[in-house]
Amino acid sequence: MKPEATPQGIIAGSIPLFAGHPSRDLLPIDELRRIMSAGWAGRRVGRFLNYGDEQGDSQLIDFLVERFNRSEMLGISRDNLMIIGGSTGGLGMITQHLTRPGDVVLVDAPSYRDALHIFRDYRLEICSAPIDDEGLVISDLARKLRQLAAAGKAPRFYYVAPNFQNPSGITMSRERRLAVIDLSREFGFAIVEDDVYNDIRFGGALPPSFYHLAGGEHVLRLGSFSKTLAPGLRIGWLVAPADWIARFVDSGMLRMGGGANPFTAAVVADYCRSGAWEGHVEWLRGQYRRRRDVALAALDASMPSGLHWTRPEGGYFIWLRLPPSVHVDDLEGRAQARNIYFASGKGFYVNPEAGAHHLRLSFSYVPQAELQAGIEILGGLIARMTA
Amino acid sequence: MKPEATPQGIIAGSIPLFAGHPSRDLLPIDELRRIMSAGWAGRRVGRFLNYGDEQGDSQLIDFLVERFNRSEMLGISRDNLMIIGGSTGGLGMITQHLTRPGDVVLVDAPSYRDALHIFRDYRLEICSAPIDDEGLVISDLARKLRQLAAAGKAPRFYYVAPNFQNPSGITMSRERRLAVIDLSREFGFAIVEDDVYNDIRFGGALPPSFYHLAGGEHVLRLGSFSKTLAPGLRIGWLVAPADWIARFVDSGMLRMGGGANPFTAAVVADYCRSGAWEGHVEWLRGQYRRRRDVALAALDASMPSGLHWTRPEGGYFIWLRLPPSVHVDDLEGRAQARNIYFASGKGFYVNPEAGAHHLRLSFSYVPQAELQAGIEILGGLIARMTA
Numbered sequence: 001m002k003p004e005a006t007p008q009g010i011i012a013g014s015i016p017l018f019a020g021h022p023s024r025d026l027l028p029i030d031e032l033r034r035i036m037s038a039g040w041a042g043r044r045v046g047r048f049l050n051y052g053d054e055q056g057d058s059q060l061i062d063f064l065v066e067r068f069n070r071s072e073m074l075g076i077s078r079d080n081l082m083i084i085g086g087s088t089g090g091l092g093m094i095t096q097h098l099t100r101p102g103d104v105v106l107v108d109a110p111s112y113r114d115a116l117h118i119f120r121d122y123r124l125e126i127c128s129a130p131i132d133d134e135g136l137v138i139s140d141l142a143r144k145l146r147q148l149a150a151a152g153k154a155p156r157f158y159y160v161a162p163n164f165q166n167p168s169g170i171t172m173s174r175e176r177r178l179a180v181i182d183l184s185r186e187f188g189f190a191i192v193e194d195d196v197y198n199d200i201r202f203g204g205a206l207p208p209s210f211y212h213l214a215g216g217e218h219v220l221r222l223g224s225f226s227k228t229l230a231p232g233l234r235i236g237w238l239v240a241p242a243d244w245i246a247r248f249v250d251s252g253m254l255r256m257g258g259g260a261n262p263f264t265a266a267v268v269a270d271y272c273r274s275g276a277w278e279g280h281v282e283w284l285r286g287q288y289r290r291r292r293d294v295a296l297a298a299l300d301a302s303m304p305s306g307l308h309w310t311r312p313e314g315g316y317f318i319w320l321r322l323p324p325s326v327h328v329d330d331l332e333g334r335a336q337a338r339n340i341y342f343a344s345g346k347g348f349y350v351n352p353e354a355g356a357h358h359l360r361l362s363f364s365y366v367p368q369a370e371l372q373a374g375i376e377i378l379g380g381l382i383a384r385m386t387a
Numbered sequence: 388m389k390p391e392a393t394p395q396g397i398i399a400g401s402i403p404l405f406a407g408h409p410s411r412d413l414l415p416i417d418e419l420r421r422i423m424s425a426g427w428a429g430r431r432v433g434r435f436l437n438y439g440d441e442q443g444d445s446q447l448i449d450f451l452v453e454r455f456n457r458s459e460m461l462g463i464s465r466d467n468l469m470i471i472g473g474s475t476g477g478l479g480m481i482t483q484h485l486t487r488p489g490d491v492v493l494v495d496a497p498s499y500r501d502a503l504h505i506f507r508d509y510r511l512e513i514c515s516a517p518i519d520d521e522g523l524v525i526s527d528l529a530r531k532l533r534q535l536a537a538a539g540k541a542p543r544f545y546y547v548a549p550n551f552q553n554p555s556g557i558t559m560s561r562e563r564r565l566a567v568i569d570l571s572r573e574f575g576f577a578i579v580e581d582d583v584y585n586d587i588r589f590g591g592a593l594p595p596s597f598y599h600l601a602g603g604e605h606v607l608r609l610g611s612f613s614k615t616l617a618p619g620l621r622i623g624w625l626v627a628p629a630d631w632i633a634r635f636v637d638s639g640m641l642r643m644g645g646g647a648n649p650f651t652a653a654v655v656a657d658y659c660r661s662g663a664w665e666g667h668v669e670w671l672r673g674q675y676r677r678r679r680d681v682a683l684a685a686l687d688a689s690m691p692s693g694l695h696w697t698r699p700e701g702g703y704f705i706w707l708r709l710p711p712s713v714h715v716d717d718l719e720g721r722a723q724a725r726n727i728y729f730a731s732g733k734g735f736y737v738n739p740e741a742g743a744h745h746l747r748l749s750f751s752y753v754p755q756a757e758l759q760a761g762i763e764i765l766g767g768l769i770a771r772m773t774a
Contacts, residue, residue: 251508
């Protein structure tokens with residue numbers, strides 16, 4: 001069905017509005033090459049080609065601790081941070097250590113498709129509550145928690161992407177975060193905060209992180225260089241209470257293999273310490289904001305009435321709600337016939353049919369002209385389906 | 388207790404006979420730098436800095452499939468091989484997908500310490516059977532299997548390092564491998580073959596792999612570039628039946644993060660395709676063989692009677708059995724007082740006390756003069772303890 005696709009599943013000649021990764025021109029290729037060449041000359045090369053420390057590259061840990069304490073006044077120490085193999089590596093590690101098959105985890109509806117896939121692989125019971133424009137609807141979560149408690153079930157953690165959520169682009173408000181923290185204490189679950197889009201923000205300050213608001217208690221906060229540097233380096237970080245970091249660092253997986261990729265972690269450390277990262281992030285914000293603007297303008301211009309879409313202040317994604325008369329499967333077939341691929345809403349729900357009238361558009365990958373053209377064609381298709 | 392240690396836990400000024408990793412002079416640093424510089428110039432850079440294919444770097448898969456079909460007549464296709472984050476990444480993935488908490492896995496006694504740690508993290512019941520100079524003692528395994536069956540327990544898999552086992556250096560004979568395969572069919576367990584030392588062989592041909600002898604059925608074979616190229620790149624491979632590879636490739640972890648580190652996998656692919664790897668492996672064999680010879684000569688010259696040690700034909704490790712009067716804890720304390728660190732036998736058994744009179748020496752890391760000096764000092768210590 002999708003022949004000659006790239007590793008990201010992109011078919012030559014198509015408009016891949018589903019693609020949730022940076023385009024090549026957003027990767028700092030030349031700067032990374034320069035950093036890597038310089039790194040070989042130093043003393044560290046013999047170390048970063050060998051097994052690394054279980055907690056991860058020491059210089060990168062120091063850099064990130066300093067950054068969070070400066071930019072967010074997070075008040076963490078080295079004992080609160082470890083380097084991981086992208087947020088994926090961290091989420092797998094957390095799920096392995098914190099759950100057993102049959103345990104309950106809480107997610108948003110919609111939530112990140114691949115995270116749901118991981119939870120299913122671990123044979124967890126996934127319980128979801130809906131979000132609105134301010135994030136998780138607290139009364140719905142509270143009702144779910146009481147139902148679970150009545151059934152003798154205690155959720156292990158709530159998985160949430162608080163900022164520019166994948167797929168909705170929605171950021172949870174400070175008030176909602178505080179209410180979730182209250183519920184987490186009442187019902188005894190942890191919060192896994194997947195914050196990989198934090199730095200791709202177009203507007204003002206974000207609400208404080210769950211980690212910050214909860215004073216670091218029972219919160220595990222994931223971050224990544226995949227969105228702000230290069231996904232192929234597979235490097236991210238986990239901020240968590242010191243006793244949890246210690247537990248992860250002492251795991252068999254890290255004892256056997258050492259910490260997250262020592263080679264690429266050292267490259268990332270050198271890149272960050274050179275001062276290049278902050279400037280690159282600033283530049284990226286402008287690039288992604290322009291693409292977001294193009295996408296929203298195209299939606300405003302081409303979508304018929306009866307649709308709703310989010311207007312994200314950061315991240316990669318816009319979330320569309322189709323009219324009740326348009327099923328996403330039907331639209332998907334017509335769009336693919338025009339060589340346009342989007343992410344069906346169905347993948348982002350525990351019960352796929354809940355997403356039967358939703359779709360996710362990504363503005364991170366497709367060039368601006370194609371982004372506009374693709375959305376206009378989609379708008380025309382939907383207009384004909386609702387005429 | 389171990390201040391100022393490197394990421395590999397090595398204290399400055401000590402003789403780290405425990406260190407099971409290559410020394411810096413065995414890493415092809417200059418050649419890797421050359422390969423990496425050349426790689427940046429090519430078309431692939433934009434791809435290997437982005438998310439990769441779930442199965443791993445395509446060129447590296449092709450290279451390895453061709454290599455195994457040529458050198459071992461393994462008869463595999465692309466569908467039988469995937470790239471993994473070192474053998475560790477593969478063992479974690481296999482354990483996650485094939486077991487649930489409380490399941491039984493089978494191991495040798497002794498077995499690889501960090502693998503036992505992973506199995507404990509997954510809350511498995513670890514059942515071991517002893518090895519002798521030809522590997523696993525079949526009658527003991529058969530007895531264990533009958534006992535388990537009588538208790539209603541079916542092991543999920545047998546974890547084995549068939550060649551130059553860590554910690555013993557022992558290679559399992561062809562006959563024993565065939566007998567294990569017979570038992571695996573009778574009792575319905577898989578075989579996880581951790582073959583990371585295969586290429587570090589000093590003598591003639593090895594027995595065929597479990598994968599080969601079983602015709603690829605119910606065997607998962609792990610390999611790695613950590614021993615023959617550089618551990619810090621964190622790249623290995625898994626050879627397995629096509630339906631199992633497909634299942635792993637379709638996992639949430641790989642869907643979310645993409646395949647094993649695309650950047651370092653591309654570097655390894657370029658290195659292998661340049662033809663440099665085979666020559667480097669050949670050179671490494673000579674280097675490690677010389678170190679093994681130094682270690683064995685020092686043992687022959689300095690150890691008092693009453694000790695037994697293995698004479699490995701490859702790999703990194705020699706396994707010593709102490710006289711009954713010498714407890715390894717006692718020797719360890721005296722050795723550390725002389726700045727000599729070895730791996731206590733206790734970590735390699737499900738029941739640590741079974742290793743109370745064993746220790747593992749590694750000849751992969753320490754320079755030859757220190758290897759000899761360290762073993763001579765150990766010999767002197769043991770002689771005084773048995774006098």
